[in-house]
Amino acid sequence: MAKEQFKAESKRLLDLMINSIYTHKEIFLREIISNASDACDKLCYQALTDDSVKLTRKDFKIDLSVNKDARTITVTDNGIGMDKEDLENNLGVIASSGSYKFKQEVGDDTKDTDVIGQFGVGFYSAFMVCDQVTVRTRKFGSDTAYQWQSSGADGYTVTECDKSDAGTEVIMHLKDDTEDEHYSEFLEEWKLRELIKKYSDYIRFPIRMAVTKTKKVASCMSDKPDEVPYVEMETLNSMVPIWQRKKADVKPEEYNEFYREKFHDFADPQRVITVSAEGAVTYKALLFIPGATPFDFYTKEYEKGLQLYSSGVLIMDKCPDLLPEHFRFVRGVVDSPDLSLNISRELLQHDRQLKVIAGNLEKKIKSELAKMLKDEREAYETFWKNFGRQLKYGVVSEYGIHKDLLQDLLLFWSSTEKKLVTLDEYVSRMKEDQKVIYYAAGDTVDKIDKLPQLEALKDQGVEILYFTEEVDEFVAQTLRSYKDKEFRSAMDGASDESAQEKAKEEADTHKDVFAFVKETLGDAVAEVKPSTRLKSHPVCLTAGEGLSFEMEKYFQLMQPDNSIKAQRILELNTEHPAFTALENAVTADPEKAKIYAKLLYDQALLIAGLPLDDPSGYTDLVCGLMK
Ligand SMILES: Nc1ncnc2c1ncn2[C@@H]1O[C@H](COP(=O)(O)OP(=O)(O)OP(=O)(O)O)[C@@H](O)[C@H]1O
DSSP states (O other): OOOOOOOOOHHHHHHHHHHHSOSOTTHHHHHHHHHHHHHHHHHHHHHTTOGGGOOOGGGOOEEEEEETTTTEEEEEEOSOOOOHHHIIIIISSTTOOHHHHHHHHHGGGGGGOOOOOOSSOGGGGGGGTEEEEEEEEEOTTOSOEEEEEEOSTTOEEEEEEOOSSSEEEEEEEEOOOOSSOOGGGGGSHHHHHHHHHHHSTTOSSOEEEEEEEEEEEOOSSSSSOEEEEEEEEEEOOOOSOGGGSOGGGSOHHHHHHHHHHHHTOSSOOSEEEEEEEOSSSOEEEEEEEOSSOOTTTTSTTOOOOEEEEETTEEEEEEEGGGSOGGGTTOEEEEEOTTSOTTOOHHHHHHOHHHHHHHHHHHHHHHHHHHHHHHHOHHHHHHHHHHHHHHHHHHHHGGGGTTHHHHGGGOOEEETTTSSEEOHHHHHHHOOTTOOEEEEEEOSSHHHHHTOGGGHHHHHTTOOEEEEOSHHHHHHHHHHOEETTEEEEETTTSOOOHHHHHHHHHHHHHTHHHHHHHHHHHGGGOSEEEEOSSOSSOSEEEEOOSSOOHHHHHHHHHHOTTOOOOOOOEEEEOTTSHHHHHHHHHHHHOHHHHHHHHHHHHHHHHHHTTOOOSOHHHHHHHHHHHTO
């Protein structure tokens, strides 16, 4: 059965395409300049084998000019040009790309060229801002020049015209301004400069524009020099992107300056990471770890992402899909000739090449951080101070899927080393009989260090990791273990067998006291029992299984109305004089014993950093004892 060809209503198709492919109207200039650059590249390539070309790379240029009265912007190149057939095939057929065909034809030799176009749609983006586009062009080696003209969907005309040199001139007539759109802005020098800098800064050929400047000349009328205007051709683009240069040829100051200017940071980056990949996807990346935390980093306003370029032409300012959340602090650029310019944001998300790049970059960032941790501890600690919390969030996010990648990058304060240590360092120091990784959570290192619950473990010389951020306990919960050693809270963890045995005996001996305290405190506590870990302090609170006190505080902060509470287990030190006083009062003066029980509970709350249920009641109790 014969296959029918699809027919498309070209007018509607053009309309649809012009208004749906690109998000920002201003990219029309980028598209026209990219075409001019492609045309120069093509003739440059031809020069390799054709002596008649007589031009070398440095002779090619793209000129930009404006006629405010006529409302036109003209982009002129001295590239390959087009003949009548090219005009019909490339500008007369939507989605036909001469550049794509060129790349197919030259095959492997494309390394010498930077041809950008591939879809055959970019040119029509001019109609987003123009009501008429005129192309005057002469193909290299041809005697005849042609003019192509179109007002958009209505079609186009091709006629012969006069043009002395090979190359192309695209004359864009801007639409009238409307209430919403101020097209005239594109006629302003500052706007064109801005657009070239933003989108086309790294086009390999000079993009030039005649600009009016002033110079001082001695005046014959006065002592002061006269300001005389003159016109100069100025190159607006910097041409060679820093990431295309070999790392060895770039001075550190150059990287720093590029970073500060591009990402508007006052501080130098802490680390520069360069990537050059060839293979499944060819790309270059230049990444930076900022030297300071951006002020809005931990807020919703902060947007993560890398700048994405296709052969030096900007596609997206912040492409979020190139960075995982845990490395969202990284800034930088990625440039790949394999990506297409007009790819939409939605499509980018599913782009296979982009996924490959993102995967590689994640590995590269991880290995650079690991290297810094190993070789430059002090620098790593600065990094940790700035962005460590983000790595911890990374561990707990998405049900811990990234924990293997990130766990070796974590640092926690050590009770014995008095500095930040890695989990690996902790585990390698563990004594043979220590089965678990101990941690203790609290507001600050100082406060944790004073927790009475830790006394016994500290006396045994056991190293404890101090968790000072809300997320820390969630990290331990997500990791569960590191190198087969489980995490356990030094506050809640069971002590050794003999201590437990002793506690059982104590519970039995003093059972009336424990029952009395429990009855006095009622539902405020889940249990009252003898402590296995207190030495010089009379009381402490532990949380038992599940939610810890730090987690309770965190949830309280996040959802103040939420009444999720950790279990409160009151532990009493039976060897402390306060306990003896309590025990005596239970039989001699039960009313006083009740006051003691409440006071001890309140003190335990204070030490745990938890709010008192009734602060003024507590003051009354203390003052009552002072009578
Ligand atoms: N200044 C120019 N000089 C020579 N040929 C040009 C010029 N501008 C456009 N062309 C031709 O017209 C074709 C279509 O251009 P268009 O911008 O629509 O698509 P493209 O650049 O090929 O691909 P993309 O849509 O990816 O930009 C080009 O492939 C090229 O062959």
